[in-house]
Amino acid sequence: MSKIKxxxxxxxxxxxxxxxxxxxxxxxEAKKSDIVDMRYEGSARRSKTYTTSIVDKVWxxxxxxxxxVWIIVILLVTSAIGTLxxxxxxxxxxxxxxxxxxxxxxxxxxxxxKVYYTLGLxxxxxxxxxxxxxxxxxxxxxxxxxxxxxxLYKSLKRQxxxxxxxxxKRQRLFGAGPVDDPDESIEQAGEAFKKLKYNVKIENDAMxxxxxxxxxxxxxxxxxGLIIFLVGVLLRGLPGxxxxxxxxxxxxxxxxxxxxxxxxxxxxxxxxxxxDVEGExxxxxxxxxxxxxxxxxxxxxxxxxxxxxxxLPGSEDLEKVKEYEIVVNKPLTFDGYSxxxxxxxxxxxxxxxxxxxxxxxxxxxxxxxxxxxxxxRKYELGEGTYVQILDYFPDFIGTRxxxxxxxxxxxxxxxxxxxxxxxxxxxxxxxxxxxEIGKPxxxxxxxxxxxxxxxxxxxxxxxxxxxTHDMSGLTIRKDKTLYLLLVGGIIFMIGVAQGSYWQHRRVxxxxxxxxxxxxxxxxxxxxxxxxxxxxxxxxxxxxxPSYEDRADQEDKKEKKGDDN
Amino acid sequence: MxxxxxxxxxxxxxxxxxxxxxxxxxxxxxxxxxxxxxxKGLKPGDMAPDFELVDLDGNTHRLSDYRGEGVxxxxxxxxxxxxxxxxxxxxxxxxxxxxxxxHILAVNVKESDLKVDxxxxxxxxxxxxxxxxxxxxxxxxxxxxxxxxxLIDPDGKIVEIVQDEMNELEIKNxxxxxxxx
Numbered sequence: 001m002s003k004i005k006x007x008x009x010x011x012x013x014x015x016x017x018x019x020x021x022x023x024x025x026x027x028x029e030a031k032k033s034d035i036v037d038m039r040y041e042g043s044a045r046r047s048k049t050y051t052t053s054i055v056d057k058v059w060x061x062x063x064x065x066x067x068x069v070w071i072i073v074i075l076l077v078t079s080a081i082g083t084l085x086x087x088x089x090x091x092x093x094x095x096x097x098x099x100x101x102x103x104x105x106x107x108x109x110x111x112x113x114k115v116y117y118t119l120g121l122x123x124x125x126x127x128x129x130x131x132x133x134x135x136x137x138x139x140x141x142x143x144x145x146x147x148x149x150x151x152l153y154k155s156l157k158r159q160x161x162x163x164x165x166x167x168x169k170r171q172r173l174f175g176a177g178p179v180d181d182p183d184e185s186i187e188q189a190g191e192a193f194k195k196l197k198y199n200v201k202i203e204n205d206a207m208x209x210x211x212x213x214x215x216x217x218x219x220x221x222x223x224x225g226l227i228i229f230l231v232g233v234l235l236r237g238l239p240g241x242x243x244x245x246x247x248x249x250x251x252x253x254x255x256x257x258x259x260x261x262x263x264x265x266x267x268x269x270x271x272x273x274x275x276d277v278e279g280e281x282x283x284x285x286x287x288x289x290x291x292x293x294x295x296x297x298x299x300x301x302x303x304x305x306x307x308x309x310x311x312l313p314g315s316e317d318l319e320k321v322k323e324y325e326i327v328v329n330k331p332l333t334f335d336g337y338s339x340x341x342x343x344x345x346x347x348x349x350x351x352x353x354x355x356x357x358x359x360x361x362x363x364x365x366x367x368x369x370x371x372x373x374x375x376x377r378k379y380e381l382g383e384g385t386y387v388q389i390l391d392y393f394p395d396f397i398g399t400r401x402x403x404x405x406x407x408x409x410x411x412x413x414x415x416x417x418x419x420x421x422x423x424x425x426x427x428x429x430x431x432x433x434x435x436e437i438g439k440p441x442x443x444x445x446x447x448x449x450x451x452x453x454x455x456x457x458x459x460x461x462x463x464x465x466x467x468t469h470d471m472s473g474l475t476i477r478k479d480k481t482l483y484l485l486l487v488g489g490i491i492f493m494i495g496v497a498q499g500s501y502w503q504h505r506r507v508x509x510x511x512x513x514x515x516x517x518x519x520x521x522x523x524x525x526x527x528x529x530x531x532x533x534x535x536x537x538x539x540x541x542x543x544x545p546s547y548e549d550r551a552d553q554e555d556k557k558e559k560k561g562d563d564n
Numbered sequence: 565m566x567x568x569x570x571x572x573x574x575x576x577x578x579x580x581x582x583x584x585x586x587x588x589x590x591x592x593x594x595x596x597x598x599x600x601x602x603x604k605g606l607k608p609g610d611m612a613p614d615f616e617l618v619d620l621d622g623n624t625h626r627l628s629d630y631r632g633e634g635v636x637x638x639x640x641x642x643x644x645x646x647x648x649x650x651x652x653x654x655x656x657x658x659x660x661x662x663x664x665x666x667h668i669l670a671v672n673v674k675e676s677d678l679k680v681d682x683x684x685x686x687x688x689x690x691x692x693x694x695x696x697x698x699x700x701x702x703x704x705x706x707x708x709x710x711x712x713x714x715l716i717d718p719d720g721k722i723v724e725i726v727q728d729e730m731n732e733l734e735i736k737n738x739x740x741x742x743x744x745x
Contacts, residue, residue, distance in 0.1 A: 055582045128596050135592035142588075234591070237598025256700035264698055312626065313700035315616040375678045391682045395643065408643045411675050 008164065013151070018042030020158045023167025035550060036170040038523055041159075043151035062136075062143040071137045078133070082124040085109055085116050089123075138230045141223050149220045156213060162206035163508055165519065171508075173522035173531065175547025182511040182518045185543050189509050192538040198507070206510035216525065218499020225492030232484035243337065243478035250348065251469035253373070254305070256313070259476050260337050264305040264318060270344055270470035273297040298341050300326045300472040304334060326474070336478050343473025349413045351467035352437070356381055356422060359460050365424060367464060372413045384428070387461065388421040396436055406434075422459045431457040503527045507535060509544065518545050605706050608724055612637070612716045613704040617671065617694035620681055625669055625692060628720065634666040634742030635716040639696075639707045641673055642683045646729035647711040651687050653732040657739055658691045665718070665744040671696050673710065718744045 003011040010021035017030045020043060025031045036042060061067055085105070093100045105113035105122060120127055168174060179185050186207045190200045193209035201208045236242035245259035254266035273296045275281045275288050281296070288294050304321040311317035324332045331338035350372055356365040366381030372394065379387045393408040396417035406419070417436040423429075432455075434442040443457045505524040512519055524531040532549060539546075606613075612635075616626045627635065638654065640647035651670075658668050668691035672680045675695065684693055696702050705714060713726040715738050723741055730738070 053578055055578055055585060058585055059581045126599055131596055132592060135588070135595060139585075139588045139592075143584075234595050234598075237595060254698055256698045256703045258703050261704060264700070312614050312616040313704045314694075314696060314698075316698060316700075374676050377678055377681075389678060391686075392676070392679055394679075411641055411643050 008160075010158070013044040015044035016042065017044075018167065019164070020155045021160045023159075023163040025166060025170065030170075031166075034170065035172050036167070038171075038525075040148055040152050041155035043155040059143060062140045063147040065144060068137070068140040068144055071133060071140055075133055075137060078124065078130065082121060082130075085113065085122070087122060087124070095123075134230070138227060141226055145220050145223045149217070152216065156216070159208075161201045161208040161508075162204045162510055163521075165512060168508060168510070168519045168521040171521035171523055172528070172551050173520075173535070173547050173549055175520045175545040176512070176517050177545030178516070179518050179543045179545065181543075182516060185518060186509055186511065188542040189538055189544065192542055193507065193534075196534050196537065198505070198534075204510075205513075206508070209507040209509075211505045212502040213504050215498055215502035215504045218495050218497075218502075220495070221498055222492050222495025225488045225490070225495055228488030228491060229485055230488075232481040232488055235481045235484065236479070241480045243476060245476040246342070247474050247476065248345075249300070249302075249472045249474060250350075250373070251471075252350075254303075257337075257339070257476055259478070260335070261313070262307045263321075263334070263337070265332075265339070265474070266303040266305065267472055268301040268303060268323075270472045271297060271299040271301070272344060272346065272470075273299070298328050298344060300341055300474065302326055302332060302339075304332060326472075331477075336480065338477045340475045340477065341472065342475045345471040345473070347468040348471055349416065349437075349466055350469040352416065352463065353465040353467075354387075354435075354461040355464055356385070356387055356424075357460055357462045359458060364462075365459075369467070370418070372416060375418075384423070384425040386423050388423065388430070390419040390421050390432065392419075393417045398436065420461055422457070422461065424459055427458055431455070431459055433457060433460065435461055435463070437463070503530070505531045505534065507531075520545055520547050522547070606714075606722060606725065608722050610722050612714060612720055612722050615701045615704060617669070617696065617701060619669075619692040619694040620677070620684065621692070623692065625694060627716070630667055630716075631720055632665075632718050633744055634718055634739070635714075636666060636668045636739060636742065637705075637714040637716060638668065638670045639673060639702060639705070639710055639712045639714075640670055641710050642675055642679050644710045648687075650711065650730050650735070651689060653730070653735050655687070655689050655691065656732065657735045660736075661739045661743065662691075664739075666739045666742060668692070669694065671701055673702050673707070674699055713738070715742050717742050 004014060004016055004026055005011050006019035006022060006024055006026060008019060008022040008024065010019055012020050012026065017027045018025055018036060018041065020041070023042075025033075025036060025042075030036055030042065088095045088101050091101070091104055093104045095101060101122065102114075102117055105117040107113075109116065116122060124130055168176075183205065186202060186205065190202050190207050190209070193207075194200050196209075196211075198209035198211045201210075243259035245257075247255065247258055247265075249255055249265060249267045251267050251269050254264055257263045257265050275284050275294045275296045277285050277288050281288070284294070301323070302325075303323050305318040306321050307313070307315075308317045308319050321334060326332050326339060326341045328341050331340045333339075351369055352372065353367060353369040355367045357363065358365065365385050368379035368381065368387060370376070370379075370389070375389055375392050377389060379389075381387065391406065393406065394413040394416055395408045395410040396415045397405045397407045397409050398415075398417070399405070415437060417434060419432060419434050421430045421432050432444060434444055436442075441460055443455050443460075503524050503526050505522070507520070507522045509518060509520050511517070520535070522531050522535055528549065528551070535544075535547065538544065612627060614626070614628045616624060618624050627637075636654075638647075638650075640651075642648075654668060654670070662668075670689070670691060670693045672693060672695045674697060677695065680693060680695055683689075705712075709727050711729065713730065714722055715724040715726070717723045724738065726734075726738070
């Protein structure tokens, strides 16, 4: 790497536009221009200085703002496309069964759906290319920032108070002219700028007034926040850092909590409460009548248990942790987990009450209630009288393809059926019958395996009543990265504020060595109006040459052109 | 001298950049394998999570007690057709392998005692069957479809996870796989 030696004696890195120390234009481009490009202080961006090896080439690719902007554009466009159709985890089909997922998209969205699915857009945000794009954005943010902030920092640190006249002349705010006492003017201007809270340095008949340099770090602070945010999102993928599971819990049921190994939840009851037009809710009468019914509360009363110290899964050696009433937006929290009330299902069959009846006399020999989640083998009704359950089908299939199938489709009691054996003192051998909910009992002989001969019984069981219970749909959440995301977000906002609400302003005033005239130049990264206001305020009390804002002139020229 | 210093500096910078780019690449590659919100599933080579279940006959089965012997851990339900089809094959192979140091433990996922007991009687199964009442064992093994069979070797390590129905030959081969040498 060869250094560029400026006339002032300072050695600049290759690629420098303006001398770091005195500001002389070094590149041909900078020399030709009327107003210099002050971005990054005309420093040599590191990326521009080496282009030999493959490492440097990759580095330079990511260092380019153009590349960064393109990555953002591609991410925006693809993210938008991902919202056109629901993602596969939000459709009513098990997301892990490819054939069903494919069928769903084609059935609901036609050719477009098929193409969408074939391109893998149904699971876009977890796709490898989307992740790589986000990763590339992160790399671009880091490299582009490092490549700019380091040289910028060095330039600003190395800047000298006295700049070369050619630098002064190329600033947007520039003025030159004779004053009575240039030295006195510089001194007074220094004092005046100090009152305006500028940092002032005076040396070699030159003054530099500078304010809010830290505003230049705003973009880099905000990028740091972004990177912390991205790291947080990345950490969500680590086991144990982020849990998002769901469970259904029946009233009275105790179940292991998915995603929270060692913890168990028991439901004591689900409550669905509506607003009542009578009583204290009377004020809502109009709204309730308009809407029909309005839900006041969804609540699951739960007990949380955990495995005792050293207890193994399945041993049911549990200890109670706490009782809690889960209400919407008031989750049960423990050990970093939150359990939210999300859904409910009312009135699932939970129990059935039957009577054993003599068909002839219709006398009842007794009643019994079967708990469908834990049916018993035998229900004693009295001396020598009992009902035995030979088999139980929670979701009875019945007749399929013209054949009787004694089988269950699911473990859920959607259509319970029983094979009872009825024993009374009169029928000590027992009579068997198949009882299906909502259908007349089939009196069949099942004692001998396979034959389902219709027989004539003396006794029957009569369905009397059903019990139901409710189910709560709960969501289990845990997010250890939440605070990291928060910190990233706060740093991001600090950076934005730093760069937006403060501006880096600089004013140079110096005596031209040859002519003895006073040169005045000013620069700010934004809000030129306030910089001019500061200079004008100083110029009221201090004799300074008048200056012009050349960008303003250009604006005016354009406007005139429009008027004509 | 000066040139040498420059060359060194350039080399150093290249190394720093190379290392930084390599780290970025590794982070991105690792992130490709991670899916937020999904538990890291068990895979062959992992230690089988220990558990304790009581079977229908009241005997307690603790997985770690079977160290030194193979364990054929089958998760099933009475309502699941493929489970029903493979049960008789399991019973047949059990008769051969129970004296060869291979245990079968059939874990029913949360059904009633009566239902499971009726099933066992009608299929005349002699291997131990336990009911996972709280689904704690199912969750510990992150079982999704039924049947799922976990094959555990004498060292307590998972050899294979079968998320599908097995025929008799497959069952036999799997049992040979976990049989103590």
